[in-house]
Amino acid sequence: MTLPRALQPFFRLPQVLRDAGFAISPDQTIDFVQGVGLLGPRDITDIWRAGRALFSIPQNRLAEYDAIFRAVFLDQIMFASVGDDEDNDVDAYEPTGDVGSIDAQDDNSEVGAEATVVERLGQRSLTDRDDTAMDRIKREAARALPRRVSYRRRSVRKGNLLDMRRTLREAARRDGDVLRLWETKRKLRQRRVLLLIDVSGSMKERSETMLRLVQAADHAETFTFGHV
Amino acid sequence: MAVSPNIAGITDPEGLKKALIDAQYLADDALATATYLGLALGKPLLLEGAPGVGKTEAAKALGGVLGRSVIRLQCFEGIDAAAALYEWNYPQQMLAIRQAVEGHVNLYSDDYLLERPLLQALRNPSGTLLLIDEIDRSDHEFEAFLLEFLSDFTISIPETGTVRATQAPVVVLTSNRTRDLHEALRRRCVYHWIDYPDAALEAQIVMTRASSVARGTAAAVVASVGLLRAEPLAKPPGVAETVEWAETATLLNQQGARWPEAFMRSIGVALKDHDDLIYMSDRLSAILRGEAV
Numbered sequence: 001m002t003l004p005r006a007l008q009p010f011f012r013l014p015q016v017l018r019d020a021g022f023a024i025s026p027d028q029t030i031d032f033v034q035g036v037g038l039l040g041p042r043d044i045t046d047i048w049r050a051g052r053a054l055f056s057i058p059q060n061r062l063a064e065y066d067a068i069f070r071a072v073f074l075d076q077i078m079f080a081s082v083g084d085d086e087d088n089d090v091d092a093y094e095p096t097g098d099v100g101s102i103d104a105q106d107d108n109s110e111v112g113a114e115a116t117v118v119e120r121l122g123q124r125s126l127t128d129r130d131d132t133a134m135d136r137i138k139r140e141a142a143r144a145l146p147r148r149v150s151y152r153r154r155s156v157r158k159g160n161l162l163d164m165r166r167t168l169r170e171a172a173r174r175d176g177d178v179l180r181l182w183e184t185k186r187k188l189r190q191r192r193v194l195l196l197i198d199v200s201g202s203m204k205e206r207s208e209t210m211l212r213l214v215q216a217a218d219h220a221e222t223f224t225f226g227h228v
Numbered sequence: 229m230a231v232s233p234n235i236a237g238i239t240d241p242e243g244l245k246k247a248l249i250d251a252q253y254l255a256d257d258a259l260a261t262a263t264y265l266g267l268a269l270g271k272p273l274l275l276e277g278a279p280g281v282g283k284t285e286a287a288k289a290l291g292g293v294l295g296r297s298v299i300r301l302q303c304f305e306g307i308d309a310a311a312a313l314y315e316w317n318y319p320q321q322m323l324a325i326r327q328a329v330e331g332h333v334n335l336y337s338d339d340y341l342l343e344r345p346l347l348q349a350l351r352n353p354s355g356t357l358l359l360i361d362e363i364d365r366s367d368h369e370f371e372a373f374l375l376e377f378l379s380d381f382t383i384s385i386p387e388t389g390t391v392r393a394t395q396a397p398v399v400v401l402t403s404n405r406t407r408d409l410h411e412a413l414r415r416r417c418v419y420h421w422i423d424y425p426d427a428a429l430e431a432q433i434v435m436t437r438a439s440s441v442a443r444g445t446a447a448a449v450v451a452s453v454g455l456l457r458a459e460p461l462a463k464p465p466g467v468a469e470t471v472e473w474a475e476t477a478t479l480l481n482q483q484g485a486r487w488p489e490a491f492m493r494s495i496g497v498a499l500k501d502h503d504d505l506i507y508m509s510d511r512l513s514a515i516l517r518g519e520a521v
Contacts, residue, residue, distance in 0.1 A: 023411040031418075035265045038233050039241065046261070053262035054269075056419035058408075059276065 010036065013051060013072045020068060024055055044073060071151075134216035141216075142190060150189040159183030193220040200226030235267040236294050244293070253282070253289030254425075254433050262420035263290060272378055272399035274414065277422035279404050280466010282433075284361055286422070287400040291357040294398065300359045301345035303366040309373055313383055315342045336387035347383055353397035364403040368410070375413050425467065427454060433467060434474045441474040445481075448516075449474040452491065453498065455515045459508065465498040473498040488516040 003011060010033055014024040035050040048069055051057070057065040155163045163182040171178045195214060199207045203226070214222045238244045244267075245260035255263070263286075266273035275283040291298035301312055317340045324333050324340070343351070349358035363371065377383070381393040401417060403409060425433060427450050434446040441449075449470055457464045465473070476494040477487075485493060495512065499505050508515070 023415065025415050028415055031269055031271065034231055034269060038231065038265065038268050039261065049258055049261045050265060052258075053265055053418045053420055056274065056414040056417060058414075058419075059405075059421040059423075062421075 009072050016068050016072055028055055134212055137216045146191045147188045148191050150187040152187050153184040154187055155182050156185050159185035195220045195222040197224045199224045231269055233268050247293040248289050251289040251292040252436055253285060254429060259420055262418050266418035270396040272401055272417045274401045274417035274419045275422055276403045276405050280468055281422045281424055282467050283402040283422055287359045296355055296357040298357045298359050299345045299349050300361055302361050303363050305365055307366050307370050312346045313344050314347045316340055317342050349397045350383055350391050350393045353393045353395050357398045360401045362404060363401050364406045371410055371413055378416050430470060434471050437471045438475040441478050445478055446474055452516055461504045462501045469498045491516045
C-alpha cells in the first residue's frame, strides 16, 4: 500500500530516528500519528512536540532529534530535489547504519504534489519565448538557487562513509582481494522554489513581468492569488 | 489503547494549561502538550529534570485538575515489589489464628491485606493518580518489574487471584536523571524534560505561590537564583527554594531587616549545603546586588 505523500514524513521520521540509533518501537509510531491527530496539528511545533514526547527523546539527544526532524519535515516536504547531482563536502547530519537503507529512502517528493493539475504551473515551457533576460535567469537560476544535502549517496573514491557493498562486490570479483576501499558521500541538490504571486488589481502593471518570470523559472512551483 | 481526546472536559493542551494555572501550577506549552497526549493516549507520563524544577508538583497539580487523589510511591535504592504492591499483615493474621482457636479463619482476605501504592491505584483507577517518584533511585530489577506493571496494569496475588484495572490509571513517573532509565520503560511513556523556568516565568511562579512577595522582590530573588545556578554548586536551588527564599526574605523585611540584608540572612533556605555556603560566602553579596562574579 502506498501512503499519501503528505503522510510519508510521519512514518519516515521514526525510520530515520532508528537509523540514527534511537530505539523507536512500532507502537510509538502509532502513538505519534495518533498524538499528532489529537493536537490538530495547528502548526509544525505541534508535530515536533508530539514526536519529542512520544518518541521519548532524552534531553541530551535533543539537538540530534531536532536536526532529523528538520531534515524529514522541513527540507524534505517543502523542497523537492532538482538539478544535477554534485559532489560536496558539506558536513550535515549523518544517520548511522546501513547505507543501503538510506538509499532506499530516496527523497523525490515534489512541491505542489498536493496541487491539482489545474493549479500545477511548473511544467510550462519557455521554448516559444525570445527574451534574453529571462533566458539568463533560467540559465543562472540553477547555480544561484540554494542547495541542500540529499539523503541519496553516491559512491566515490574519497568520501566520509565506507561503501561496503561496492567494496565487497569488487572484492568478490577478484577472488576476495580488496584492492580499493570505496566510500560514499552525500549529494547536493537544488532547493525547489515556491513563488506566490499577487495578480490582483493593484499589481496589474507588474503581473505580466511576474508571469514571465514564472515561465523563466521553470524550477519553481507557482501559485497566483488575487481578488475575483 | 483507547484514545480519548476529552479528559475531564479538557480537549486540548491549552485547556490543560489553563486548568493547571488554576491549580497554581504554571506549565509551559511543551509540558501541557506532553501531559495532554499522555492522558489522551492513556499512557504514563515520564517527567525528567534536575531536582527542584517542579516535577512532583506538576503531578500533584494534575491530580487536582483531574479531581483525583494522588497516590505516591517514593522510590529508593532497594525498593522491592512488596513495598510497591501489597503485603500480608502477619501480626494480625497471627492474632486471628489465636482467636479462632479451632474454628475456620480465612487468612487471605482483604482484612489482612496491606495495600501498597500500585495495588491502591489499580483498585481505584478512576479516582486516583499514581505518582511513581524518583524512579531513577530504584534498582534495575524494580524498573523491570514496573515495566511489566505499566504494560498490562495487572497484579497477581497468588492467594487470592489477579487484580486487573478496569481502565488504565493515570500514572506519572518522575526522574532526576541520576542514571539513564531503560529504553523499554521510556518507550511505554510519554516523555517530557522539565528545565528550570526562565526568569519571567519563575518570577510569576514566586508571586503565584507566595502572594505576600512583591514583584521587585520576586525579580531580585529570581535573578540571584539564576546566578547561583550558574555556579558549580552541590545542590543548586530549585524553584521551591526560590519561592521559600522570597517568602522568608519578605518576612524578615517586614520585621525590619533591610534589603539586601534580608536576602543574606535568609540564604539558608536557598543554599542547603554547607560546602556551597562556604564556596559562595565571598561572592554572595555581589550576586545579591545582581553582579555576576
